[in-house]
Amino acid sequence: MGSQPPPGPMSSTNIPPMSSSDSDAANEAAGPACVMIFNASDPTGAGGLSADVSAISSVGAHPLPVVTGTYIRDTTEIYDHYPLDEDAVSEQARSILEDVPVQLFKVGFAGSPETLSNIAEIAADYADIPVIAYMPNLSWWDDGLADQYQDAFRELMLPQTTVLVGNHGTLWRWLLPDWSSDRSPTAREIAKAASEMGVPYTLVTGVPLPDQFIDNVLATPETVLASEKFERFDAIFAGAGDTLSGALAALLASGADLATATGEALAYLDRCLDGGFRPGMGHVIPDRLFWAQPEDEDDDADEGTLASSVLDMPPHETKH
Numbered sequence: 482m483g484s485q486p487p488p489g490p491m492s493s494t495n496i497p498p499m500s501s502s503d504s505d506a507a508n509e510a511a512g513p514a515c516v517m518i519f520n521a522s523d524p525t526g527a528g529g530l531s532a533d534v535s536a537i538s539s540v541g542a543h544p545l546p547v548v549t550g551t552y553i554r555d556t557t558e559i560y561d562h563y564p565l566d567e568d569a570v571s572e573q574a575r576s577i578l579e580d581v582p583v584q585l586f587k588v589g590f591a592g593s594p595e596t597l598s599n600i601a602e603i604a605a606d607y608a609d610i611p612v613i614a615y616m617p618n619l620s621w622w623d624d625g626l627a628d629q630y631q632d633a634f635r636e637l638m639l640p641q642t643t644v645l646v647g648n649h650g651t652l653w654r655w656l657l658p659d660w661s662s663d664r665s666p667t668a669r670e671i672a673k674a675a676s677e678m679g680v681p682y683t684l685v686t687g688v689p690l691p692d693q694f695i696d697n698v699l700a701t702p703e704t705v706l707a708s709e710k711f712e713r714f715d716a717i718f719a720g721a722g723d724t725l726s727g728a729l730a731a732l733l734a735s736g737a738d739l740a741t742a743t744g745e746a747l748a749y750l751d752r753c754l755d756g757g758f759r760p761g762m763g764h765v766i767p768d769r770l771f772w773a774q775p776e777d778e779d780d781d782a783d784e785g786t787l788a789s790s791v792l793d794m795p796p797h798e799t800k801h
Contacts, residue, residue, distance in 0.1 A: 519591055527764070540749060585730050597633045598637050
């Protein structure tokens with residue numbers, strides 16, 4: 482995708498428009514839309530900045546990666562994370578923002594409450610730039626650190642967020658910790674909890690459905706704006722959440738309306754997982770450059786089968 486006009490005025494499926502000055506600068510550049518990413522480095526290439534950069538580039542936007550820290554991990558699990566100093570994160574971002582017109586912010590794993598505070602301050606200073614925020618599964622992390630991080634994200638980052646993206650189980654445990662009903666919350670109920678902190682749109686993945694199906698729902702507290710259903714299959718992938726949210730960020734920055742961008746991002750994720758590969762002894766990694774690979778004429782896999790596997794992470798009892 483090349484440079485496209487920004488979204489029009491706010492509607493039920495549009496993110497807020499860019500300012501006219503940003504739009505003029507983007508048109509003058511005659512290049513792809515620019516997405517600034519805040520995320521951690523992932524040495525496996527499965528998630529984090531690696532996923533964001535490859536997904537955003539593949540979809541047709543230009544990534545501006547800001548490193549927040551680094552994971553210590555292999556393709557099976559995350560062992561630890563080392564955060565970068567929050568001022569170093571801010572200086573990376575502000576140096577680019579003074580030079581390059583940015584169409585959208587994508588916030589992944591910031592690593593610490595202090596860094597979240599600085600990112601939220603940057604988002605507030607550039608209030609015309611929409612924010613896509615992804616909340617990953619933090620069950621690998623120390624419970625106390627995960628709770629502090631999610632508390633800071635709720636208080637500082639959600640008020641700046643345009644679209645929140647996350648798995649049903651992860652968002653449920655985080656946003657509705659006191660949920661007492663025998664049934665699981667709907668996407669709209671999760672969106673309502675997010676909206677209480679200022680989030681207008683929430684993309685909930687892996688919503689359980691009967692008969693081995695799961696749903697992926699873009700919702701507000703009032704309505705469902707888009708929905709994509711997949712059949713549940715057994716497979717374990719790493720990096721799919723960053724892939725999906727990165728693709729969504731690139732599509733929105735390039736001018737697609739929110740409902741259309743959501744459908745296209747889910748379709749892109751499906752193709753990435755369909756071409757997934759296992760470089761090590763652990764999980765499968767999405768092939769975000771599937772279109773650059775030679776076609777396998779013997780591959781009879783149906784579209785839509787693999788995308789469901791990573792979007793279906795069942796909730797567990799541990800609160801994060």
